[in-house]
Amino acid sequence: MSDADVRIEVVGDPSAACAAMLIDAVTAGGDVVLTGGSTPRPAYEELARAISESGLDASSTTLWFADERCVPPDDDRSNYLMVRRALFDRVGEGRFAGIHRIQGELGYATAADSYDGALRSWGPPEFAFVLLGIGSDGHTASMFPDQSSLAVRDRFAVGVPEAGLEPFVPRVTLTLPALGRGRQIVVLASGASKADPVAAAFGRDARPDPHVPASMLATLGRDVTVLIDEAAAGKL
Secondary structure, eight states: SSSSSEEEEEOHHHHHHHHHHHHHHHHHEEEEEESSTTTTHHHHEEEEHHHHSSSSOOTTEEEEEEESSSSOOTTOHHHHHIIIIIIIIIHHHGGEEEEOOOGGGGGGHHHHHHHHHHHHOOOOOOOEEEEEOOTTTTOTTTTTTGGGGGGSSOOOOEESSSSSSSSSEEEEEEEEHHTTTTTTEEEEEEEEEHHHHHHHSSSSTOOOOBBEEEEEGGSOOOOOEEEEETTTTTOO
């Protein structure tokens, strides 16, 4: 279906499988991209345990975010807040080489410019590991169906004035060129509500289609692993 090596792995506990991959990535060091949502939270909690209880050294790992809602960092809708509660509050942000938060409270345009500038000044990074989700509409990061963000090729981060799903607040998202800098991309999903978008994005007849943003990952020529449970695999 693509230039990418897309592998679908159906496992009993996708979050646990993701945690093992995330721990390996942090152990190796480099630049790692985290995502929001409820499904990856157990993986972040397991990473926290590995750092605090097993002595995992995360000091050579720099963390980035795939997207953010344009809300203050203490707002319950903030992706950063979810990660902070699951990970940073348990081990301390100082355990990592750096944490690049998207400053959504600045507004989508200013926050996107700031994040794009940070990525460019970094090199930009070659991400060792990129964690993403997939929405019920097939969106990934904050790239929603048929929106202009999917056509951007000259920026690593863009503002999204209108979200395609709740919460309906503006966003900032990494773009496809930024995600294409990920050596390993993992798409995490679970539950029957994800069966249709998973099939549309990664099924046998799937093709890269801006109407299904996650399907565009197949154009990046990167290693893409889709970690799902039996319910999310129900339409494959």
